[in-house]
Amino acid sequence: AISSLKAAKANPYYASSVEDARSIIGRIVGSNKLVILSKSMAAAELDLRSYLESQGNEVWETDLGEFLIQLEGVKPMHTIAPAVHMTREKALILLKGKLKIDVKEDTIESIANTAREFLRSKIIRADIGITGANALAADTGAIVTVENESNIRLVSSIPPVTIAIVPIDKIVPTLLDAVKVAIIQAAYAGLYPPTYINIVTGPSSTADIEQTRVYGAQGPKELHVILLDNGRLNAKSNPLLGEQLYCIRCGRCSFECPVWVHTANYWGGPVYGGPMGIIWTAITIDPIEAGKLAYLCLQCGRCDESCPVGIRLSYILRYLKTIAISGSMSKL
Known part of the structure; x- marks a missing residue:
């Protein structure tokens, strides 16, 4: 994957930990920049928004749900639908109270349009755009994302410098594999066919003059790709935890879980939620x-039945219970 990224004129970096990734991104971004983020669980692993703000940058989420979560200052309540718990009344209070924005009508459409206008003013002036990835094709270095709002497309194409944070479990052999992963994620998240599938392979370029390719056409001049480990290589050596590396983050297991229905993402850990x-x-x-x-897991197995890639979630959760009792990684 690294050689393919270099061939595509992207700048790849390997980050073994949260600290490594923050350090790399911090050097790229610097300070006093306007940074826009697409919804990314990898960025959430890094607590990236808070980190970049602490370095003196202005940072905005561009996904509507994540934007509302940013204003509310709470944890996203679902992997795909972060503001699934929020009413229109609460969204109105946040827009009016936090941003002093006048929303014309008490309708969901008016709220969405108001947020769109505010975020467009940030997107068009952004210095840095940061996205995640649904998959990365090792053969070509192509980064594939899937979405319905078009914010990822804007974040990855308008700023002069873009950064993609790609967990290493998202690397698949071919571009065809990467597109399949994106389609499956969209389908199990409840959106098929997906509204947008984006493929980014390197920075923008043109060869229209004398067939000489130069980089930085209408899109970014630079693309930086952070390959994030953060425990994944270690998990690969464990027959059970290694199964989780096939997870496509569709969040279907959460919707099917009787515990998550009552707890939302308050159950699951600091970043992720649900089974x-x-x-x-x-x-x-x-x-x-x-x-x-x-x-708290009931071992009902509904998460197993709903997982599109066949991860034995309830079995792994039972294994983790034994770890909690023994205080160490027990034998399988």
Whole structure:
């Protein structure tokens, strides 16, 4: 993947930990910049918005749900639908109270349009755009994202410098594989066919003059790709936790979980939530703490039945419970 990214004139970096990734991104971004983010669980792993703000940058989420969550100052309540818990009345209070914006009508459409106008003013002036990735094709270095709002498309194409944070479990062999992953994620999140599938392979370029390719046409002049480990390589050596690396973050297991219905993403860990969230907490933070959270799992198996890639979620959660009891990684 790294050689393919370099061939596409992208700048790849390997980050073994949260600290490594923050340091790399911090050097690229610097300070006193206007930064826009697409919804990204990888960025959430890094607590990236808070980190960049602490470095003196102005940072905005561009996904409507994440934007409202940013204003509310709470944890996203679902992987795909972060503001699934929020009423229109609450959204109105946030826009009027936090941003002093007048919303013309008490309708969802008016709220969305008001947020669109505010965010467009930020997007068009942004210095840096940061996205995640649904998949990265090792053969070409192509980054594939799927969405319905078009904010990822804007974040990855308008700023002069863009950064993609790609967890290494998102690397697949070919571009065809990457597109399939994106389509499956959209379908199990409840959107098929997806409104937008984006493919980004390197910075923008043109070869219209004397067939000489130069970089920085109408899109970004620079593309930086952060390949994030954060516990994933270590998990690969564990037969059970390694299964979770196939997770496409569709969040279907959460919708099917009787516990999540009552807790939302308050159950699952600091970043992720629901059945898959507990296992990602084990991989990226601490398996013992994740095991303690797993004790709310009813072992009903509905998450197993709903997972599009066949991860044995309830079985792994039972394994994490044994880790919480023993205080160490137990034998399988």
